[in-house]
Each structure stands twice: as C-alpha cells, then as structure tokens.
Amino acid sequence: MEISDKSVCGIDGLTCKDIRYNATFTWSYFFMNVLATIIASYGLLANSPAVVIGAMIIAMLLGPIMGLGLALADSDMILFREGIFTLIKGTIGVVATAFIIGVFNKEIPLTNEILVRTAPNLFDLMIALAGGAAGAYTAISPRLNTGIVGVAIATALVPPLASASILLSRGEVTLAMGAFLLAFTNMVAIQFAASIILWINSVQSASKIGVFELKKVLRRNLVSICILILLGTFLSSNLQQVVSKNLFETSTETILGKEISSSSGSYLTETRFEQTPNITIVRAVMRGPNPPSAKQVGIMEDSLPTPPDGTRIELRVRFVQTTIINRDGLLYSDVNFTTTG
Structure with missing residues (x-):
C-alpha cells in the first residue's frame, strides 16, 4: 500500500510502511506471540522476573497497537480495522495458550510474579502512556531503533494476559479481572500516546500546527480519551488504597x-x-x-x-x-x- 506525502510518518512514508506491516496479521506474528506466552507463563509460574522479561522482548502485540495509533492519527479506517483484527487474534492466542498451561500446572502455587499483576493502579497508566509515546518516537526516529527493546519491557502486554488466563484456569475470577484490566489499560494508553506522538510528528514535518488540527486528532481519539479518564479515576482510587494499606x-x-x-x-x-x-x-x-x-x-x-x-x-x-x-x-x-x- 502506497503512503502519501501527507502521511503522519513524514515525507517518504517508510516508517508508515513498517508500522502498517507490523499491524497486519500473519501466522509468524501469531506464532511468536504463542511462544512469548509459553515463556511468560512458565516464567510466571517459576516466579522468575528474568524469564518474564525475555517473553516481553519477543512478544509482538505492540505492533497492532501502534497501527491503531497511526490509523487514528492519519484517519485511516482500513488500517484501524486491520489493527483491531490483528490485536484481537493475537490476544486470543495469548489467552488460550496461557489457559492451557494453567490447566496442566494447577499444582504449582500462585507466585508473586502473577499476583503483582492483579492490582493495577495509576502508576501503571502513567507507565503505559510514557511507553506508548516512547514507542512511537522510537518508530519514527531511526537513531533510536534500539530503544524498542526497552519500550517492549515497559509496556508489557503478554505477562498480564498470561497471568489472567492462569488465574482463570484456577477459578480466581476476581484476580484474573485485575490482570485483564492491567493489560487493557496498557493497550489503550499505548494507542493514545502513539497516536498523539505520530500526529505531532506530522504537523512538525508539514510545518503546520493549529487548534483545528489538534481538535481533529482529539476527536478521532475521543473514545480512547473517555476510557482513559474512567481508567484514571478508577486506578487513582486503587493507588490511594495501596498507599493507605x-x-x-x-x-x-x-x-x-x-x-x-x-x-x-x-x-x-x-x-x-x-x-x-x-x-x-x-x-x-x-x-x-x-x-x-x-x-x-x-x-x-x-x-x-x-x-x-x-x-x-x-x-x-x-x-x-x-x-x-x-x-x-x-x-x-x-x-x-x-x-x-
């Protein structure tokens, strides 16, 4: 697919092509997420932070979320639908794989690496917003490509999803919902931050910025903004409870x-x-x-x-x-x- 000179990724559009490609569903994308889930699940059950970090690095769920950010920044509904489709399929693969592993390892007690992901708070939202912004900036800055490893770790998606599935396999529904909330918070925050950074890059490249352009990108992200406000309110309450405790x-x-x-x-x-x-x-x-x-x-x-x-x-x-x-x-x-x- 050709990228126009007006793309949010700049004049040559090469970065946009990379983001679009990473947002497209392929079986290699699905397979890598399954492998990342296997590593993450056993790392969680073994209570090994090092193994969990390894799973974060090879996971590929960040790709379609960055694609959603580009789609909303560039008003590209075709890319938006493709990104949603890819993200849902990848998430299903992660959840199903971790659930199966959880069923076959019920005798292993729940570890701190699992439980720590069941009570998200406002700090997690801030980390995800910063991580999403860093991911977008890394994608459009060739000098910073090596930073994507750190972004993948900071905006971890597979470990909370794997934790939720393991908990569901043991009937711990309340704890599982907390882990799912953490994963959802990361997804929404990464998408919104990426969309804003990619839009800022576009207006800088075109030497134009104004209230009208800002209103347009915010309107496209209206659903994300509303969700983030609700999440921020709820997670702030969680943070207050954690601090009080x-x-x-x-x-x-x-x-x-x-x-x-x-x-x-x-x-x-x-x-x-x-x-x-x-x-x-x-x-x-x-x-x-x-x-x-x-x-x-x-x-x-x-x-x-x-x-x-x-x-x-x-x-x-x-x-x-x-x-x-x-x-x-x-x-x-x-x-x-x-x-x-």
Missing part, C-alpha cells in the same frame, strides 16, 4: 517492634496481615525468653492503628522461645526476666 502495615510493624522490644531480650521477627470480611488479622512472630501474657497482647493490640478499610483489628502473637547466652552464661533468665553476669 502500605502506610497502615508499616505503622503497625513499627509499633509492634517497639512494644515487643521493650521487654528485655524480646524482638519482632515477622509480621503478616490477613484480611477477612470483618477483621484484619495481624500475625506477629516474636522471639524472646518469655511469652507475653494475654493482657500484654491486648495492650499491644489497642496501640495499633485502625485499618484503612475500617475493619476491626485482631493481633495474634506466635512466640518462639529464645535463649541468649554470652561468655558469662545466660543473658536472660527464662522466668523472671532478670539479667545475669
């Missing part, structure tokens, strides 16, 4: 550490949080010469901050007796907390 957990650990260390020879070794519908359970592991009494546990519980979701807090202490000895003998007695030596 982290502050609560950090404050709780600090208070418990001080309270427990005030008893001679005792110290906090681990704190875990468990959420139930009405209670936030704080499980603390302490070591020392003597266990705390129920009254002492109650006093510590009363000193803890209120959980951000407003649930009642319950402290459960697991005590591990520890004997501390120096050259003079026992440093602490195991009954009366009296020091020796």
